[in-house]
Amino acid sequence: MPSTRRNAGFEPDILVIEDTPTLRLIYEQYLASMGLTVATAETAAAGMQIFAEYAPPVVILDLLLPDRDGLEMLRDMLRMRPGAAIIVVTADRSVDRAVTAMRSGAQDFLVKPVAETRLASVVQNARRAVAMAQPDHHGPQAGALAGFIGTSAKMTRVYDMIRSTARSMAPVFITGESGTGKELCAxxxxxxxxxxxxKFVVLDGSSLSTDRFDSEVFGHLRGAVSGATADMPGALQRADGGTLFLDKIDELDLGLQAKLLRFLHSTSFRPLGATEPRKADIRLITSTTRPAHAAIEGGHLRNDLFYRLCVVPIQMPPLRERPEDIGPIAETLLRKFAAIENRAFTRISPQAHAILQAQDWPGNIRQLTNVLRSITVLHDAPELVSAMLPSDLSVLASPGRGPQSAPTGNPSFAGQTLAQIERAVIEDALHRHDGSVSQTARELDLAPSTLYRKIDHWKKTDVP
Known part of the structure; x- marks a missing residue:
């Protein structure tokens, strides 16, 4: 039977379903100290009775109950009330069941023994998620999301995935070719x-070397490493309470992936030089440019880590699979760069529009961005016409999709590759910002680490 006494008008903020009396009491007392009205139940049957009768917005559900399978109960609860935030509790040896629960719609999970700080953080996040999902919560509900351009069917599905995933704590695994907008999705x-x-903290897996990983991710104390004149918080500490986006997870050394897996298991880490471990409450989002199965089979991604990370998969479509979005994206970028460069551009001619839409765009939005930026640097007119387009665009068109004849081209582009145009645009921006990589990266919408790698590559490959 339910252990909670309920009076008329009883409206619990949270329901705890736990069959161990001592744990149930500990949860109840701690949650009550947070100012919450708590209902408790010791069996699945009693919990379902309270859930159906009183509709608590948040539920803490032990997956190992004596009278019913917890995963089955979770699914039934979400069928009854899809908006409920259900936090599952599992023993250390059954973390895989918690991952399955997250895939089934659980808000978050706790591993026994549960730390009070972790319990408080998870419950507060769940209550915020429920509040944000209420009908009177004002937020984007339809159409493109902030930062995105395009209304194609494939992007509409991505928007729906983002909205449904956002209120959860489940790890998200984003895949997509380079330049498709994986960081924007995160x-x-x-x-x-x-x-x-x-905070939203970004880490580039391709730039995390073995000797820098611990400092960059876990942080270090003063004197712990050579040149450490002050404490430096790592990415986990900076993202505590927020979101950590780890891009190019498949380019992270496999040994370092094992360290990340240990953190995901315990949610604790030890900064270099620290004597005691620390906890971090983060929502982890990761991404790869390789298909997941190819990354695993090629030895770039640990299978056990992938299983923990890929609770919610999102696939970002390449630009060639949503050609109807190319025009609106190009027009938006043209107006943006015209304002930056003080140019008169306001529109794209029909012929230029057709040529742009006919391309495969192997570099996706990043490549389209570079082309539009280079045009606004080198030209000034009210309308972008086909003669301003790089002459090699027609070479990139798929058979049967390209224009009937190559654009006439502009002499300033003749013989230049997109890589050469990209370098010219980047060097021009660096010059205007007096060599500041951070300001240049912000203007060009690139990661500073990407700029550093390109500059380093140019220095190594330039002939004296």
Whole structure:
């Protein structure tokens, strides 16, 4: 029977379903100290009775109950009330069941023994998620999300995935070719989540070498490493309470992936030089440019880590699979760069539009961005016409999709590759910002680490 006494008008903020009396009491007392009205139940049957009768917005559900399978009960609860935030509790040896529960729609999970700080954080996040999902919560509900351009069917599905995923704590695994907007997708999930007021921290897996990983991810104390004159918080500490986006997870050394897996298991880490471990409450979003199965089979991604990360998969479509979005994207970029470069561009001619839409765009939005930026640097007119387009665009068109004849081209582009145009645009921006990589990266919408790698590559490959 339920252990909670209920009076008329009883409206619990949270329901705890736990068959161990001592744990049930500990949860109840701690949650009550947070100012919450708590209902408790010791069996699945009693819990379902309270859930159906009183509709608590948040539920803490032990997956190992004596009278019913917890995963089955979770699914039934979400069928009854899809908006409920259900936090599952599992023993250390059954974390895989918690991952399955997250895939089934659980808000978050706790591993026994549960730390009070972790319990408080998870419950607060769940309550915020429920509040954000209420009909009177003002937020984007349809159409493209902030930062995105395009209304194609494939992007509409991505928007729907972002909205449905944002309120959860489940790890998200984003795949897509380079330049498809994986970081923008991660930012959108964070912006719509209960963690939106906290930090969104980005790490590039390809730039995390073995000797820098611990400092960059876990942080270090003063004197712990050579040249450490002050404490430096790592990415986990900076993202505490918020979201950590780890891009190119498949380019991270396999040994370092094992360290990340240990953190995901315990949610604790030890900064270099620290004597005691610390906890971090983060929502982890990861991405790869390789298909997941190819990354695993090629030895770039640990299978056990992938299983923990890929609770919610999102596939970002390449630009060639949504050609109807190319025109609106190009027009938006043209107006943006015209304002930056003080140019008169306001529109794209029909012929130029057709040529742009006919391309495969192997570099996706990043490549389209570079082309539009280079045009606004080198030309000035009210209308972008086909003669301003790089002459090699027609070479990139798929058979049967390209224009009937190559654009006439502009002499300033003759013989230049997109890589050469990209370098010219980057060097021009660096010059205007007096060599500041951070300001240049912000203007060009690139990661600073990407600019550093390109500059380093140019220095190594330039002939003296």
């Amino acid at each position: 930012e959108a999930i964070h912006a719509l989540s209960p963690r939106a007021a906290e």
